[in-house]
Amino acid sequence: MxxxxxxxxxxxxxxxxxxxxxxxxxxxxxxxxxxxxxxxxxxxxxxxxxxxxxxxxxxxxxxxxxxxxxxxxxxxxxxxxxxxxxxxxxxxxxxxxxxxxxxxxxxxxxxxxxxxxxxxxxxxxxxxxxxxxxxxxxxxxxxxxxxxxxxxxxxxxxxxxxxxxxxxxxxxxxxxxxxxxxFDEKRFRPVSHENPIPQLITVCRLVPAKGLDVLLRACALLKQRGKPFVLHMIGDGPIRKELEALAVELDLYDDIIFYGYMLHPEEFMPFFDIFVLPSRAEAFGSVFAEAALCWLALVGTNVGGIAEQIDHEENGLLVPPDDPEALCEALDKLVSDPIYRYNMARAAWNKAKQVYxxxxxxxxxxxxxxxxxxx
Known part of the structure; x- marks a missing residue:
């Protein structure tokens, strides 16, 4: 044909x-x-x-x-x-x-x-x-x-x-x-690594629909609990300045790295530990499958295609949208327990390989x- x-x-x-x-x-x-x-x-x-x-x-x-x-x-x-x-x-x-x-x-x-x-x-x-x-x-x-x-x-x-x-x-x-x-599995190569401080990453266009304001507020709560982390934000968009200002307001600016646009983030993701994106809606959410193929633990919102990719507490964690406290709790579980985090990441990789x-x-x-x- x-x-x-x-x-x-x-x-x-x-x-x-x-x-x-x-x-x-x-x-x-x-x-x-x-x-x-x-x-x-x-x-x-x-x-x-x-x-x-x-x-x-x-x-x-x-x-x-x-x-x-x-x-x-x-x-x-x-x-x-x-x-x-x-x-x-x-x-x-x-x-x-x-x-x-x-x-x-x-x-x-x-x-x-x-x-x-x-x-x-x-x-x-x-x-x-x-x-x-x-x-x-x-x-x-x-x-x-x-x-x-x-x-x-x-x-x-x-x-x-x-x-x-x-x-x-x-x-x-x-x-x-x-x-x-x-997704072509050959594009994604998990890398064995041990980060002394848990590394969080999100990849998306910086727009309100992605719920990044919720992510920053959840990270502020996580910091108040005394849990160390670094959040890497890959992407650009119209609300970048607002997010940077919010990071300063929440005393998070030293804990976040804003990278801007990146052509092939899948080459970068395998070196991190947790992928998180609290979208307010997603038809599918391709970046979750990509992160899973990079052997990252997943945290997402219980909406749209994200909820079809993540089976809660089996291959990742789901939280309600617009809920910083629930998101903080999910991140805390993964940040605090490397073995639990590894098991979630391995299960996410297995499902992504089989289904996507x-x-x-x-x-x-x-x-x-x-x-x-x-x-």
Whole structure:
């Protein structure tokens, strides 16, 4: 089969789907399948003029809203770039973003278009304080789920919890297949080490949705208990200055290292002890599987795909979101007991190897792709 993997972000972007799909491409190429990647370069902004029609709702009442207009312009830009750059046909198009799926079905109406929805843009905007639940932008963005269900030939997502999240906006949510993200084990090499002081690490974009303010408050409580640690924060984002100010306010600045953006954090993670990220929502949370493959003990919130990766007190610890005291208690358990920490990390590594290996995901995707094979 000749398959196009249609991304939104260019494949060189770090994290999540953008870094995962090239590995999928390589595996299918090794099996003799023709697979290509396509994405919208960052420089393409404001080029498109051709509007896409919507079939399940009237987009007219939403125009004039800044968030909606930006989304519609991005759709037109992606359409312009697709018409300009793609001159051949494919047996199947696997889109990894709603914009890519809507455009590809417009350009290739007779080609099966499969969509994996990896995350929720509207939920991210709400948690980051950009839009209100039930507002105009929220109505438009959630309305897209029905549009995608109507136009695409199949929908996948990365966790059962995210399928449940989408269910109210779909006519047949039971048709959505769950295939979690997969990771090439060769990228992750656990390193034997003994840190005299427990080393905590978090890797994410610095935005409110990740709950990093909660993490700092939990660390302040941990410090008050007299427990030594160092917290390493890898990532950048709009609230970095706020987090640095909060660290100073909580008397934590000497206990935290802010690294900023890092292209390949998985090369850095194996030298630490505990991965912690108290997200307020996650469709999957790829970084938890990556940390597990680096043999780190895991602490996360009982939300979305995190709760599907972590079995509480078996391969990590789960805490409620927005609860610094509970997060402090979980960190205290791991910081205080190296043997317990080691056992959690080993169990996390075992589960990640078994459930989130790239080969397992390739097998699942191959079955789905085969169902679209031309007669």
């Amino acid at each position: 000749n398959i196009l993997q249609a991304l939104f972000f260019p494949p060189e972007q770090p994290g999540g789907v953008s870094s995962m799909v090239p590995y999928i491409q390589d595996r299918f190429k090794a099996m003799g399948w023709q697979t290509e990647l396509f994405s919208l370069p960052k420089r393409i902004r404001g080029k498109g003029q051709e509007e896409l029609p919507f079939v399940t709702f009237d987009v007219g009442p939403y125009k004039g809203n800044a968030t909606v207009d930006k989304y519609l312009q991005t759709l037109m830009d992606y359409l312009w770039w697709t018409r300009l750059r793609i001159t051949k046909s494919y047996d199947l198009i696997h889109a990894h973003h709603p914009i890519a799926a809507l455009v590809m079905k417009r350009v290739f109406p007779d080609t099966p278009v499969l969509l994996t929805i990896h995350s929720s843009y509207e939920r991210e905007l709400m948690l980051n304080g950009k839009i209100a639940e039930g507002g105009l932008e929220h109505q438009f963005l959630t309305g897209l789920y029905g549009e995608l269900e109507q136009l695409t030939d199949g929908i996948l997502t990365v966790s059962a919890s995210f399928r449940d999240y989408m269910a109210p906006y779909l006519k047949a949510p039971g048709n959505v297949k769950v295939i979690p993200n997969g 290996s790239l080969q397992r995901v390739i097998v699942q995707l191959q079955r789905v792709y085969e169902s679209f094979r031309p007669a």
